[in-house]
Amino acid sequence: MPELPEVQTIASDLHEAVSGRVIEMALVSLGKIVVGDLTRFASLVTGSRIVAVKRLGKWLEFSLETNGEPATMLVHLKMTGQFHLNSWSSPVHWHPHDHAAFRLSGLPSEQNTLYYRDIRQFGSLRVLNAPELSEFLTGLGLGPDPLLVNPSDFFKRLRRRKGRLKCVLLDQTTVSGLGNIYVDEGLFAAKLSPLRSAATLTRTETDRLLTELKRILMASIVVRGSTTSNYQGLKGGGHYQKQLQVYGRTGAPCPVCAGGPIERSVVSGRSTHTCPRCQPLSKVKS
DNA sequence: CCGGTCACCTGAGTGC
DNA sequence: TGCACTCAGGTGACCG
Numbered sequence: 430m431p432e433l434p435e436v437q438t439i440a441s442d443l444h445e446a447v448s449g450r451v452i453e454m455a456l457v458s459l460g461k462i463v464v465g466d467l468t469r470f471a472s473l474v475t476g477s478r479i480v481a482v483k484r485l486g487k488w489l490e491f492s493l494e495t496n497g498e499p500a501t502m503l504v505h506l507k508m509t510g511q512f513h514l515n516s517w518s519s520p521v522h523w524h525p526h527d528h529a530a531f532r533l534s535g536l537p538s539e540q541n542t543l544y545y546r547d548i549r550q551f552g553s554l555r556v557l558n559a560p561e562l563s564e565f566l567t568g569l570g571l572g573p574d575p576l577l578v579n580p581s582d583f584f585k586r587l588r589r590r591k592g593r594l595k596c597v598l599l600d601q602t603t604v605s606g607l608g609n610i611y612v613d614e615g616l617f618a619a620k621l622s623p624l625r626s627a628a629t630l631t632r633t634e635t636d637r638l639l640t641e642l643k644r645i646l647m648a649s650i651v652v653r654g655s656t657t658s659n660y661q662g663l664k665g666g667g668h669y670q671k672q673l674q675v676y677g678r679t680g681a682p683c684p685v686c687a688g689g690p691i692e693r694s695v696v697s698g699r700s701t702h703t704c705p706r707c708q709p710l711s712k713v714k715s
Numbered sequence: 716c717c718g719g720t721c722a723c724c725t726g727a728g729t730g731c
Numbered sequence: 732t733g734c735a736c737t738c739a740g741g742t743g744a745c746c747g
Contacts, residue, residue, distance in 0.1 A: 430740040487741080507741050509725080526725085549724045551741070592717060601742085608740055658727080658739065676740090698719070700738080 430508040432487060433575065433606030433646055435654035435667065440484040442663035443491075443512060447543060450533035451478045452493075458520040459528035462547065464555040473500050473556045474531070486571045486605030493556070501562045503555050504545070509659060510552030514540035529554060548659065571605040575642050578604055584635040587627040594630070595623035596697040607642070610655055610676045613702045615642040617675045622710040623696045623703060648672065675702040683707060 431439065455474045457463055463470045477493040477500065484490070491502035504510070516539050517532045529545040545554065557565055572578075572586065583604070590597045597603050598612045607615070616623050618641035621634060630638070649655060649669035656666030657677055670677075674684050675691050683689030683704040694701050 432740060435740075505741080507723095508739070547724095548726070549739090551723060590716090596718085599741090610740055655740075698721095699741095 430510070430659065431506050431654065432608035432611050433484070434611070434649035434669065435662070436484045436487050436489060436506065436606070437650050438653045438662045438667065439506075439512065440482050440489055443482040443489070443543075446514065446663060447479050447533055448481050449479065450535060451476065452531045453534055454517075454532040455530070456520060457529045458523065459550065462528045462545070462550060462553055464553050470554070470556050473558075474502065479533075484606075485566075486569075486574070486601055487608070488571075499559055501557050501559075503557065503562075503565070505553050506547070507549070507551035507553075509548040511546045511659075512663060513544050513546060514663065515542055515544055516540065517542040570602045572601065572603045573605070575604040575606055575639070576646060578639070580632075580636050580639055583639045584630075584632050587630055587635050590627040592627060593623060593696060594621060594625045594627045595699070595701060597627040599697065599699070606646075609699050609701075610657070610673070611642065611645060611649070613676045614645050614674060617702070617704060617708060618642075618645060620707050622708045623701050624710050675704065678702065 452474050455471050457467060457471070460467055473495065474493065477495040480492040480494050482489065482491050487505065489504040489506070491504070493500045493502060517530070523530070523544070524546060526548045527544045527546045528550070531543045533541055533543060545552075573582065586603050587597060590603065595612055595616065598607050598615070599609070613623070615638060619634070619638040621630070621638060649667070652668040653662060654667030655669040655673065657670050678691045679693040679702060680690050683691060683706065686704060686706050688706050689704045692703055692705055694703070
């Protein structure tokens with residue numbers, strides 16, 4: 430569910446709310462959401478202090494410290510993962526989709542526990558020590574953050590990929606953090622067809638695409654992301670859905686050319702929203 | 716390397 | 732009201 434702006438919002442909120450706190454107790458009610466040995470997870474997490482919470486692509490990185498030893502809890506929310514704060518209680522009283530709980534020091538009892546909720550149970554939590562973390566991240570091969578990548582690197586990364594532009598942008602090794610909503614929005618804003626082979630883009634086109642992607646991502650972060658179904662940050666949903674131009678607007682007139690209408694198709698297995706007039710696959714003679 | 720399909724899950728919405 | 736069916740912001744495995 431969440432993409433870069435939503436994960437960024439969640440990471441900043443979590444950082445503000447829980448960094449500096451010590452995890453006094455941890456409970457997991459759905460073992461499969463923890464990757465790796467559950468006992469080791471619990472023992473590494475319990476008693477550790479949360480130093481910081483950051484976003485890495487669409488991953489949440491909790492930097493932990495136990496007796497001077499660093500560790501990292503990596504969380505991927507996939508489609509429906511959420512965090513929320515509530516009072517500590519036994520699992521029989523939990524919301525049916527809460528799967529893990531971390532009781533934190535120094536907070537009022539009504540919100541001294543960080544719960545991980547995940548309706549579809551696709552998300553995952555894992556704890557890694559320093560060498561494990563570096564090995565894991567190497568394996569992921571995440572590309573640079575789209576907000577930080579420089580235009581010439583972005584161009585080079587697209588130029589070496591023959592696949593469809595949409596597919597290449599969704600691939601987290603190209604750049605990390607984009608998902609279905611922001612790829613559709615970025616391609617529309619840059620007037621590029623999702624079906625273009627990435628390698629055929631000119632430097633002018635990749636520059637335009639990157640500029641639009643950054644603008645859209647930053648505008649979304651400002652309003653705490655998009656809530657189209659069930660994304661919730663620590664402090665509720667976002668508002669960027671009001672500014673979406675094509676995503677979820679199938680059949681509506683194109684906001685730019687007033688024609689359209691916005692079409693829905695399937696590209697690389699994902700629903701894809703485009704204006705056929707603004708985003709032609711081949712250049713229209715003028 | 717590339718594209719397509721399925722699988723992992725639950726719930727919301729739609730149409731009959 | 733019930734049922735069948737489609738769809739959902741992500742990824743990873745597998746196959747041709």
